[in-house]
Amino acid sequence: MPDTIDQLREQIEAESIESAEEAEAFRIKYLGRNQGEIPDLFNQIGDLPPEERPEFGRRLNALKDRAQERIDEAKARLERQTQAGGPDIDLTLPGRRGFTGSTHPLTQTLDEILRILRGLGFSTHEGPEVETDWHNFTALNFPPDHPARDMQDTFFLKDAPEDEDPRVLRTHTSPGQIRIMEAHAPPIRVAVPGRVYRNEAISYKSFCLFHQVELLYVDENVTMAQLKQVLYSLARALFGEDVTLRFRPSYFPFTEPSAEVDVWWADEDADDGGQWMEILGCGMVHPNVFEAVNVDPEQYTGYAVGMGVERMAMLRHGIDDIRIFYENDARFLDQF
Numbered sequence: 001m002p003d004t005i006d007q008l009r010e011q012i013e014a015e016s017i018e019s020a021e022e023a024e025a026f027r028i029k030y031l032g033r034n035q036g037e038i039p040d041l042f043n044q045i046g047d048l049p050p051e052e053r054p055e056f057g058r059r060l061n062a063l064k065d066r067a068q069e070r071i072d073e074a075k076a077r078l079e080r081q082t083q084a085g086g087p088d089i090d091l092t093l094p095g096r097r098g099f100t101g102s103t104h105p106l107t108q109t110l111d112e113i114l115r116i117l118r119g120l121g122f123s124t125h126e127g128p129e130v131e132t133d134w135h136n137f138t139a140l141n142f143p144p145d146h147p148a149r150d151m152q153d154t155f156f157l158k159d160a161p162e163d164e165d166p167r168v169l170r171t172h173t174s175p176g177q178i179r180i181m182e183a184h185a186p187p188i189r190v191a192v193p194g195r196v197y198r199n200e201a202i203s204y205k206s207f208c209l210f211h212q213v214e215l216l217y218v219d220e221n222v223t224m225a226q227l228k229q230v231l232y233s234l235a236r237a238l239f240g241e242d243v244t245l246r247f248r249p250s251y252f253p254f255t256e257p258s259a260e261v262d263v264w265w266a267d268e269d270a271d272d273g274g275q276w277m278e279i280l281g282c283g284m285v286h287p288n289v290f291e292a293v294n295v296d297p298e299q300y301t302g303y304a305v306g307m308g309v310e311r312m313a314m315l316r317h318g319i320d321d322i323r324i325f326y327e328n329d330a331r332f333l334d335q336f
């Protein structure tokens with residue numbers, strides 16, 4: 001007779017309960033007061049030798065609980081299925097992972113730069129990618145036919161009307177300075193992010209398009225010391241508290257004095273111990289630039305900065321070839 005309980009248990013476990021009707025049939029079959037299998041067995045306890053009765057009763061009670069549990073489970077499951085809109089969905093299965101894209105590493109770095117700059121008081125403005133020659137060069141104190149224009153290999157737009165200023169793909173975000181000052185009187189504190197284009201030989205370190213962020217701060221009594229402070233704050237937030245910067249005197253037509261800034265880059269894998277990497281150009285806004293946009297250089301001073309976003313992203317992630325940002329290779333992009 002003890003085997004009967006084992007057999008009954010197997011039978012109970014094997015039942016499938018897929019509807020409310022089946023649940024009720026299961027209940028009647030195994031637990032029904034009138035001829036249910038388990039109550040039937042309870043009725044037979046009296047036929048057993050007295051010493052076997054307690055153990056048999058205990059096991060039978062456990063089986064009864066298990067049968068009730070199966071009914072409860074099935075009902076809960078059926079209820080969930082109804083809520084989910086149909087019996088095809090088993091919400092207890094592990095989910096299937098959908099493919100989600102991620103933000104491009106350049107966009108991540110750009111967002112991070114702009115986030116830090118917002119904390120330093122810079123709002124964000126964008127300018128056009130197709131610029132007039134005047135905004136891109138002349139107003140920034142590049143004299144006509146001056147060799148300084150050769151610093152940047154320019155893409156000119158074809159078919160510009162003869163009486164109009166030539167149109168160029170902007171070679172830097174600096175014309176953003178001009179556009180802001182045309183539209184707003186000082187004080188000004190803006191960041192201008194954007195794509196820039198240069199007709200350069202493509203290699204691991206230069207591509208025909210890349211991204212810059214321009215900074216412009218114009219007010220009374222703006223100093224180079226403030227410029228340095230802002231650049232240190234930015235570099236610390238981007239590269240870590242112990243970052244080392246080097247300011248090198250340089251030349252740009254639109255700033256005087258001008259500097260280029262390098263960051264000390266210690267690469268554990270390289271045997272040279274580290275090197276200076278240029279990250280940006282900067283300086284005090286040239287009076288001729290102010291005059292081009294009718295800002296009084298006697299009253300106002302300002303600083304300007306132009307930084308390369310690719311360069312920053314390469315340093316942050318240890319990337320050694322700029323072209324990889326533009327190849328859309330999922331094996332690269334998936335890592336970010």
Ligand code: DAH
Nearest residue numbers: 172255281282283304305306
């Ligand atoms: N526009 C320069 C370039 O693309 C970078 C630059 C240098 C921007 C100095 C500035 C600056 O605002 O002050 O090479």
